[in-house]
Amino acid sequence: MKEFSIVIAGGGSTYTPGIVMMLLDNLDRFPIKTLKLYDNDAERQAVLGEAIEIVLKEKAPQIEYLYTTDPEVAFTDVDFCFAHIRTGKFKMRELDEKIPLKHGVVGQETCGPGGIAYGMRSIRDMIELIDFMEKYSPDCWMLNYSNPAAIVAEACRVLRPNSKVLNICDMPVGTLRRMSQIIGLTPKDLEVRYFGLNHFGWWTSVKDKAGNEYLPQIRDYVAEHGYLTQVEVDTQHMDQSWQETHKKAKDLLAVDPRFLPNTYLKYYFYPDYVVEHSNPEYTRANEVINGREKDVFSTARTIIEKGTSKGSEFSIGSHATFIVDLACAIAFNTHERMIMIVENNGAIANFDDDAMVEVPCIVGSDGPEPLAQGKIPEFQRALMYQQVTVEKLVVQAYIEGSYQKLWQALTLSKTVPSAKVAKEILNDLIEANKEYWPELK
Incomplete structure (x- = not known):
């Protein structure tokens, strides 16, 4: 079986060690010849890079390994780039969340003003990564799961339309795991139909391989408990704020009980509720800094200190x-x-062809082939059209350096109450993002 060479872009991410461990767990079906970490923050990456080196020596010494800040070293002779970058790191995420909250608006890293700010920061770095990949390994595929995925995907569509970039999000995967727990099956047992945009969609069918439909059973459960389950094995979405989000799914379902909702719809359907239940001094960014960030780096430092990952x-x-x-x-x-x-x-028959949508696809060596989801109802179509226009305006604002278009994007977001508030938030975000955003005129 062929062995593959991989570069993880965002080597200093708190998710990198978990992904490396997951890769080691799957070597039987995806053998690895070379593993490289790449980041533009040498100091941060070095901590994880050194600890991962110790882990690999113990668990898979046959894998060639290095971590680097040199794009030529990182991207030469690789088959896959796994990309999960965070431009501005948690310092900027904190501002993405706290600046909108100061104005009484949802503060979230992918939805509303915070997502728009993060998107404006991410575009340049994502395009740079694609260009490195194409320069040094033209046959390489990029598996991109960097947030905010919707804006990043739209930017890739417009700026690098022919690049081998696959955009995917783990949220549908995580929710499907919860659905499978509700009905006592595993995610691999299930085939779903789903339509929407990233962090903005609905499941219309959840069947097992024999064709039995479980959507009504799951719907009844969600109507009472949300997506909270008894089997809590989802290590990623376990913090208190996530538990609240899973619970809130029952109120999202009530808006249209025909379909199972993506949990992120909470920010668009109940923004007032979200703001009321947010602490403007301590947001999700602080939760992550004091939780996952601390845990991962402390584990890394312990491994380095002891010279072994045992224990x-x-x-x-x-x-x-x-x-x-x-x-x-x-x-x-x-x-x-x-x-x-x-x-x-055409995957969603009554929606724009050039919209970046989130739908089931069959994936082979030529990339993804979207499965037709037919026509969608007016309510969902109108919501999606509003949101996809926000995403398009953000990318246009970035390319054109247009203050006007970014103001329009914020004004159009369902999380923002008025053009006045949108302008106030925008001015604060421009100030906070001076070293990351293009100059807006």
């Missing part, structure tokens, strides 16, 4: 097995069925 292991990012599924689908033409972010081109 202080990184936990496996089990939620991230979808990354291996996707890589295998490309590498071995497995025709895996996965929910991905792709250009619509």
Whole structure:
């Protein structure tokens, strides 16, 4: 079986060790020859890079390994780039969340003003990564799961339309795991129909391989408990704020009980509730800084200190097995069925062809082929059109350096109450993002 060379872009991310552990757990189906970490923050990456080196020596010494800040070293002779970058790191995420809250508006890293700010920061770095990849390994595929995925995917569509970039999000995977727990099956047992945009969609069918439909059963459960389950094995979405989000799904379902909602719809359907239940001094960013960030780096430092990972292991990012599924689908033409972010081109019959939508796809060595989801109802279509226009305006604002278009994007977001508030937030975000955003005129 062919062995693959991989670069993880965002080597200093708190998710990197979990992804490396998950890759080691899947070597039987996705053998690795070379693993590289790449980051533009040498100091941060070095801590994780050194600890991961110790882990690999113990668990898979045959894998060639290095970590680097040199793009030529990182991207030469690689088959896959796994990209999960965070431009501005947690310092900027904190501002993305706290600036809107100061104005009484949802503060969230991918939805509303925070997502728009993060998107404006991410575009330049994502395009730079694609260009490095194409320069040094023209046959390489990028598996991109960097947030905010919707804006990043739209930027890739406009700025690098022919690049081998696959945009995917772990949220549908995580929610499907919860659905499978509700009915006592595993995610691999299930085939779903789903339509929407990233962090903005609905499941219309959840069947097992024999064709039995479980949507009514799951719907009854969610109407009472949300997506909270008794079997709490989802290590990624376990913090208190996530538990509240899973619970809130019952109120999202009530808006249209025909379909199972993506939990992120909470920010668009109940922004007032979200703001009331937010602490403007301590947001999700602080939760992550004091939780996952601290835990991962403290484990890394312990491993380095002891010179061994025995007794202080990184936990496996089990939620991230979808990354291996996707890589295998490309590498071995497995025709895996996965929910991905792709250009619509008729997958949703009554929606714009050039919209980046999130739908089930069959993935083989030529990339994803979207499955037709038919026509969608007016309510969902109108919501999606509003949101996809926000995402398009953000990318246009970035390319044109247009203050006007970014103001329009914020004004159009369902999380923002008025053009006046949108302008106030925008001015604060411009000030905070001076070293990251293009100059807006």
